[in-house]
Amino acid sequence: MNKTELHNYNLSLTLQSGQTFVWDFIDGYYYGFTTNSVIKLKQVKDNLYWQTFPESDNWKLVKNYLRLDTDYTTILQRINKDKYLNSAIKHFPNLRLLRQDFNETVIAFILSARKNIKAVKGSLRELSKIFGEKVTVDNMVFYTFPKLENLASATLAELKDAKIGYRARFIKVTAKEIFTKNLQKTISALSEEDARSELKKLSGVGDKVADCVLLYSLGFDNAVPLDVWGQRFLTSYYGLDPKLPYAKMREWIRDYFEGFAGWAGQYLFEYIRNLKPPSQRLVRLGRKKSK
């Protein structure tokens, strides 16, 4: 494998942090699938061992994905402004944000609606198995992330084989929309506000999913996906009214963290999900009875 230096980067934590669903930890290595490649990674202290398949040695892909061109130290200083962030940073040192492919991010987070992380991972692997391309690495079979044109031309029944339920229609319509209009290119060139607006026109994409794409793919550090957990830390830690609409909550946290709310949100997300302080009762959010 190739080897390069890697500083202030917790690869394991980052790849398991819920911003991505495509990585598996097998025999000491992380294997992740993307549109054209499977990536194999391992961190040993300040070194990164890496390889790509079937095209080998694609450093550009790895470097871009891991978002190594980031002034992490400065960002940490900016967001470390209260006891919650201070504690989160201590518990989850060197947690980073990735820069994932646009198409992959849109598809993955459309799937995440009303699904848990494990279920999203399962569905993505099913879709890849059905619509991706087989790649054998270390005598194991992986499948590349499905291309949009394949998802767009699939039948709803085929898509539903991936256990994605009502999201099948969203995936099909949005894949076709992005592919035919080349939206990856046009949206990538927009400002954060305009990009959010365009993203929300896509089927299955609302505020939360749009913010995921803005932060995890397009690199807008101040975009914050406020899922149920985000709304919980805002109400539990910072005293926001649970009834505040999404846009108001977003406005508050963006104002508070001044430019890097996305990073702060990622730390707080890990913190509240994994530590769950016993003193704090989790707020129940907007679940209606369903029969």
Next chain:
DNA sequence: TCTCAGGGGCGAT
């Protein structure tokens, strides 16, 4: 076997 929530979004009102 049953209940419940899961990193929401859509469409009707």
Next chain:
DNA sequence: ATCGCCCCTGAG
């Protein structure tokens, strides 16, 4: 702005 519903899974 609010509300019922959407399909399915994993956990308890």
